[in-house]
Amino acid sequence: MSQGTDSVFVSSLGKGDTLHQQVLAAFARCRISEEDVLRNTQFCRLLATLSQHVDRTGLTQHLRRDLEKAERDLHAQRLSWLRVENLLRVLQEIVQEKRFSKASADLTEEDKFYGTLEQCLMVAQCVKQMDVSSDSGEDPSGVLGLTAERVQRLMPPEQELVEMKQRLSSELLQHLKKKAVSILTYYQPERENESEGLRDVALSKLPELLDAEQKRARSLTEKNRENAVLLQRQTHSYLSELLKCMNILQCLVLDLRLKAQKDLDRKKIEYFEAKCEIGLQKIRAEMLEVQLDTYTRDKIAAQRKITEKLRAELTSSELDKQTLESKLTSFQIYGEEFEALAEEYSRLRREIATKSWALKEFSS
Structure with a gap:
């Protein structure tokens, strides 16, 4: 076919033509969906051409005539x-x-x-x-x-x-x-x-009754076969749609799970912060309770006096320190000779202290 025929064929399918439905009906036993036919136009055209030469079972007209003749002979035998x-x-x-x-x-x-x-x-x-x-x-x-x-x-x-x-x-x-x-x-x-007479009349119509029942059974069998093919096609479509829905649900579940996990983590953090703050408050309350039980008013007054006395001694010690540092600074002015004399003086002081201690021990 030419390119123009292809475009006409595709446009006819796009406008709701029933050609693809005829193809699906001609090859009902094949697992071909409507989407496959619409997506593959060349394949649909090939099937439409084949449907003019073969029947629903896939046999050609010549083979169908030979098969029908053989079936008639077999039926007669x-x-x-x-x-x-x-x-x-x-x-x-x-x-x-x-x-x-x-x-x-x-x-x-x-x-x-x-x-x-x-x-x-x-x-x-x-x-x-x-x-x-x-x-x-x-x-x-x-x-x-x-x-x-x-x-x-x-x-x-x-x-x-x-x-x-x-x-x-x-x-x-x-x-x-x-x-x-x-x-x-x-x-x-x-x-x-x-x-007996009425029964004989009914018996004369029994072949027609059995023939009608047989035709009814055949029609029901054919209908069941068509329903089975339709059910198979619908099952295939249903499974395809179900897989698509499952993929969408999986994406939604993953997205919502991440958002929910984020909110859950934030709420857990807030919960633990509040719990930690409550714990700190309890610790502070226990510390205050221990302090109240430990330090009474008399003890606090005594501690204040001791603190004032220690502060006074600390002030006096700082003044002595400053005085000694000023003296040390004045001694350092004299240089290394004065340092040697100071060391010798210190040594003599230590020896005097040691001998005084020894003398005191001997005396006692």
Whole structure:
């Protein structure tokens, strides 16, 4: 396509054209979202072209016709097999019902009919099994060396077969009618107590009823399949939106958590500051209480007198210090010779003090 066609295609999608909806409907089984189709225009165009040549399952028209023909042939073969199989099972049901309902051990004509029918069914089943074994490539003689001809020799006499076949149709119709009545009363329980004529009229409409039920079941199955595809698509969209919402919520949680943590830290700091201030006030109160208990008025007056006396002595000592410092300064003027004489004088003073102490000790 040209560039102009591309622009027309994109603009048509942007204006709400249903082409992308047709693409999604044509490939409903594929996990393609509407956003993918709108975002990839070339891919959407390819799918739109393919949808004209393939069906919803992905098969081409030629393969679809071959498949439909094969399905029709298979349906015909299956229908033929089902007819024979259903007839065989119905006959087996007739024999089983008679066997379980038999109350007398006397051999009657009816028992003879059912015995002949059962024997025929057993022989037919054995022959059928041998035919299946021969088709699969196994030894047709089997384990016991039997063949289909030898098994067929076990069939009842010809006269009994003729009598059984003459009665078989009526027994079969009676049994099928009984089953049809049971099916009818299952779908319509109110007809159980109706007369025979009304029930026969209802039985004539039973195929239509079963056909309608079958069509209803097929439509429900198709609807369920479409709903499953729709549910899968909606689930995918829901999960995508849910992931986006989770990302947004995660960002909001992180942002709000940081702000809340900041406010919480500030409030914790204020709390600890207030608690520390209360502790300091308690310490000060305890100190004041200890001071009040320790220092009475008499003690405070005595301490004041002692303090005044010490201050006076400190003042006197400072004056003496100043006097001595002035004398020391005047002595330092004389230089090193005076310093040597001062040291010698100090030494002599120490010796005199030592000898005086020694003399005093000897005298005592």
